[in-house]
Amino acid sequence: MEPSDLLAALFSDESAGAALLGEIGFPPPSTQTVTTVEARTAADTLPIPEPSETTDRIRDRAIALARRFGGREVSSEHLAVALLEIESPIRDTANSARLDPDTVRDRLDESIAMGEVVEVDFQLDVDGPHSPESPTDDSISLRRESRRTESVDLFDPAVARIIDATANRCREGLRVVEDFARFVRDDPSATQSLKSLRHGFAEAMNLIPTEWLLSSRNTGGDVGTSITTEAERSRSSPEHVAAASLKRVQESLRSLEEYGKLIDPRFAESIERLRYRAYETEQQLIVPTTPGGELSAAHLMLLLPAMLPGRDLTQVAMQAIAGGVDVIQLRDKNANDHVLLEAGRIFRELTRNHGIRLIMNDRPDVAVAIEADGVHLGQDDLPIKTARRIIGPDRIVGTSTHSIEQIQQAVRDGADYVGVGPTFASTTKHFAEFTGVELLRAAGEVASIPMFAIGGIDAGNVSEVAAAGFGRVAVSGAILNADDPRQAAMNIRAALDMIE
Structure with a gap:
């Protein structure tokens, strides 16, 4: 005997359980199934199949519901709820129709309060043909309950x-x-x-x-x-x-x-x-990863200030994300803490909604306050290990490097990623000399953590970076100062994607 037989029995008897299912829009079983069950009920000579494991589970659940609602008899409504709760084709049908068992259970609560629940008003032998030693369905339910209760003391x-x-x-x-x-x-x-x-x-x-x-x-x-x-x-x-x-x-x-x-x-x-x-x-x-591993699929990091006169940075960020930016770093050396926190919270909501990472520059404390994914440190900022104690083991720590020795030291200190440069002249940083792409070529030989080329990179020179084997870059002015931030990001990503 399958769950479909129980469902058909509910509908063949026009029970309160069937009415309850009808109220929430559950489709009734086929006429053929209902007729077969009615014939079994009318003729004791017809063979009744053994209950399946799922049918047993549904019956056990109906018994539990009856006990929960303070009764000792299983009602058709208890059975209706059980049919929707236990995993079976019946529940699959309910899910397909977007019907929630909680809705039926709430209606059952109302029925209890109003005294509407009635005992099962059809005879359905789920243990096989009746015999003098074979009790009816209701007594089977009570027998199962008493057997479990008697064993409690053991x-x-x-x-x-x-x-x-x-x-x-x-x-x-x-x-x-x-x-x-x-x-x-x-x-x-x-x-x-x-x-x-x-x-x-x-x-x-x-x-x-x-x-x-x-x-x-x-x-x-x-x-x-x-x-x-x-x-x-x-x-x-x-x-x-x-x-x-x-x-x-x-x-x-x-x-x-x-x-x-x-x-x-x-x-x-x-x-x-x-x-x-x-x-x-x-x-x-939840795919277990190291914090740095979260950046392994990233290619384009955008460095944004907390504010910029004449520009709506939220709009710039949204356009840049649409163009392929997959990490935003909040970097503003001149903003006070209040401004950083306000901007950080705005960028945090934006990046979270778009499923990309937010990194806070220099300030581990602010990174924690705005729930950023990590912090980026310069060579003169807090040591990596100290920053890690502030932000915890599950956030990202990155650092800027300007030589092979600094890259190697960053790896030893536990950095999750490094910025390598400055590759070209930059509008955001000033250096006496620039490493060019030679450092990029050498860096790939000494470190396996994610590395972002930094410093003066734009659509005009990113191909040189890509030719050096770097598929990740961090940019600022190339997107921030563009008339079309989305297109600027797309142009840079196109060059990076060529080396994949």
């Missing part, structure tokens, strides 16, 4: 506390990650995967008696609630929050799986499947 209270605390930790972690996928990444696929994972976890927990977990809970006496580490109190970015929460989910699932083996093998197996799905979700949502 469980170790310490194991109950472990299951309870670990399940709460897992449930909370899943919600945190789902919020990240939904609101930070705006990723509908990952959000749906996490919602499915969360509902799957709820289904697995239905195999454990809730009253047993609650009766064993002792939050005040839990020695672990007062133990924290410094790392737990600090998060550097939404990605860091999500990654830490996913690890917590995976660890919780492993603990639930192992201790669950002491209670119910079905529970342990369900949790094991969820754990593997959590690993797949991590791969889908």
Whole structure:
């Protein structure tokens, strides 16, 4: 017996559950399916197939819903909600129609408040043909409930506390990650995967008696609630929050799986499947990288001041991004802290909305305040290791270099990327001499971290940079002073893309 048979039974009997599904627009099953179920109900001689594993899970969920709402009988409405919650073709149909089980559950809450829920008003033997020893569906439900309740006393209270605390930790972690996928990444696929994972976890927990977990809970006496580490109190970015929460989910699932083996093998197996799905979700949502690795795909960095008379820098930045800029560095030696913070917050929102990186020049403290992705240091600024202590391990630290020795030292100090130059005369920096493209050629032989050529680079000379094997550049005036920032960025990117 499949979930489709349960659905057809609801509709064949014109039950309250069918009416509930109809209210939210769920399409009724085919006439042929309903007729087959009606024939089985009318004729005891017709063979009734064994229930599938999914059908058993739906029935267990319906029982759990009945218990949750304070009843001892499974209603057709409980069954309707269970059909939409448990993973099956029925739920797939609901998802395709953009129907949410929460909507049905809310309606069920209203029905309970109004006293509308009625017992299942059709006979459907989901365990096989009736016999004197084979009880009806309702008694089967009660028998399953009583069997689990009777076994509660056999469980170790310490194991109950472990299951309870670990399940709460897992449930909370899943919600945190789902919020990240939904609101930070705006990723509908990952959000749906996490919602499915969360509902799957709820289904697995239905195999454990809730009253047993609650009766064993002792939050005040839990020695672990007062133990924290410094790392737990600090998060550097939404990605860091999500990654830490996913690890917590995976660890919780492993603990639930192992201790669950002491209670119910079905529970342990369900949790094991969820754990593997959590690993797949991590791969889908969070690709582990070093901070510098986040710049490995970047090619064009734009250095922007906090303000520039006569120019709307927000518009300039948006046009430049449209032309191919994939990193913005906020660099303004003359702006005060208030101006830097205000500009930084504007550029942070802009870059985040466009999915590119924001780097703060010189000031690790401001980088943290505006939630920038990293900081860029000059040779006379804070040492790399000191800046790292300020911004944390998950943000990017880059530095300017003017020789092979400085490049090598930057790598030893843990820089995630370097700027190499000045390649040509620049409007933003003044040097007694310029390294030209020779340093660029030599740099490629001594460092494997991302390197950006800097200094006086524009559409007219970027081809020389590309010919030296450099596919990354940092520019300012070439885009900032252009009449068409978008086209200026496109021209530079075109030359860089030639060497890929």
